[in-house]
Amino acid sequence: MGCLFTEEHEMFRKSLRKMLDKEAYPYFEEWERKRDVPRAFWHKLGENGFLCPMVSEEYGGLGLDFGYSMILTEELEHVGAGLASGIALHSDIVTPYIEAYGTEEQKQRWLPKSVTGELVSAVAMTEPGAGSDLAGIGTTARREGDYYILNGEKTFITNGVNADYVVVVCKTDPQAKPAYKGISLLVVETGTPGFKRGKKLDKIGMHSADTGELIFEDAKVPAENLLGEEGKGFYYLMDKLQQERLIVAIEVQVEAEAMLKLTMDYVKERKAFGSRIADFQNTQFKLAEMATEIDIGRTYVNSLAAKHIAGEEIVKEVSMAKWWISEMAKRVASECLQLHGGYGYMEEYEIARRYRDIPVAAIYAGTTEIMKNIIAKQILK
Incomplete structure (x- = not known):
């Protein structure tokens, strides 16, 4: 460090x-x-x-x-x-x-x-019928004088319930070929006519995180709220997703580190068959395996952060980190819960919350499968 x-x-x-x-x-x-x-x-x-x-x-x-x-x-x-x-x-x-x-x-x-x-801000990409395929979004915005008339629905939006302004991904040219060239970004503020919130979503984990639905029914958005140029939204998203995915990789890396520490503390205190759980060879092997993968993850994510600070393009590497570390953290969560035994399934133990929180990291900001597609395209150029 x-x-x-x-x-x-x-x-x-x-x-x-x-x-x-x-x-x-x-x-x-x-x-x-x-x-x-x-x-x-x-x-x-x-x-x-x-x-x-x-x-x-x-x-x-x-x-x-x-x-x-x-x-x-x-x-x-x-x-x-x-x-x-x-x-x-x-x-x-x-x-x-x-x-x-x-x-x-x-x-x-x-x-x-x-x-x-x-x-408080949010960015609204995902829709009920479009997640990883951003070019397939159905939310549209047509220009009428000094306003855009925005129609569509967004879901799984972090900060969606409480956000004061939302960067909405929409199509200002639904006929564009290829479709991604018709995507633009509009900033929609609280109080915009025709903009309302749907329900606050009830998630498996990350309970304190605000995640909701957004609904636009002939929402009247001032044309001055267009972010950048019409038709350039997809390029803007691709440019900024490098940092977003790096942040997710950092988040799940910390989760893996935290879960390992919780588990080491637990197995050194908990006894079974007259011995500490930490003294069993199986426990030691599991801890050694997790510690090795976590250390590899930390070394890699730190190196990418340094490159990002230096202004390097690391789309391929960030995609590697995002999928591998999120999947590694899922494995760590499962092993750590197992080493806690029945207590790991109890909400009073922190490992239970961490276990629930971790799986979604392999889905949002680009699924594991999308990350692998990006990597394959990069290495096959």
């Missing part, structure tokens, strides 16, 4: 960790039960300078490198996946779209309050 993080990075981590010890860890189980992270916590992150660290100083941010975003993601994930999910998405997945492709007016309107936590 020394070659990746400077003393300034570690000061940021120490300060963030101190805040989370006071403001997050004591309340996280309650947030999981209530299935909500209070807006007050977002405000505290913003007030202390932890949200959107990469945003330029002219828009209220700190203009820092991706290493700070990585630290934010890691420390939130240590608290719980439900906490990291929505905040990391807002802080380092959605706001980069605004800063990269927004007009000066759009940046001034949305970025400063995103940094303070006054505004």
Whole structure:
């Protein structure tokens, strides 16, 4: 980690960790039960300078490198996946779209309050009938004077219930050939006529994470809310998905590390047949196997973070990390639960929550199968 993080990075981590010890860890189980992270916590992150660290100083941010975003993601994930999910998405997945492709007016309107936590953001890609196939989305937006009339539905949207503005992936030219050339990005704000929320989705895990449905029925979106140029939305998405998938790889890496630590602590205390579970050869072999894979994952994800900070294109490598580490974390979750025995199935043990939270990482931000398709195309060029 020394070659990746400077003393300034570690000061940021120490300060963030101190805040989370006071403001997050004591309340996280309650947030999981209530299935909500209070807006007050977002405000505290913003007030202390932890949200959107990469945003330029002219828009209220700190203009820092991706290493700070990585630290934010890691420390939130240590608290719980439900906490990291929505905040990391807002802080380092959605706001980069605004800063990269927004007009000066759009940046001034949305970025400063995103940094303070006054505004929460989301990005809406997935639909009931279109997930991995973005070119197959059915949401459309037609231009009528100074407005776009937006129609369609989105689902599985992180921050969908509470977001103040949503970057919506839609088709402004449904007749475009190939279809992806007709995709554009529109920013839809709370209060837009014709925009309403569907139900808050009841998930297997990540209970505190806000995930919902969005419905657009002749929603009247100002033309000035077009992000970038018409027909360039697909290219914008592909450009920013590298960072999104790297963030997911970091999240699941931390989950695997956390689950292994929980399990090592447990097997050193728990006894069976007169011995510690940690003294059984089978337990030792399982721990050794997991520790090896986790260490490989950490080495790889750190190297990719360094390359990303340096501005390198690592689409292939990030796709490798995203699928392999998420699948590795699923294996670790299963083994760790098994080593906990019956107690692992009890909600009072943290491993049960971590076990429930981890499988979706192999689905969102591009499924394992899509990651393998991307890698194959890259290596067969």
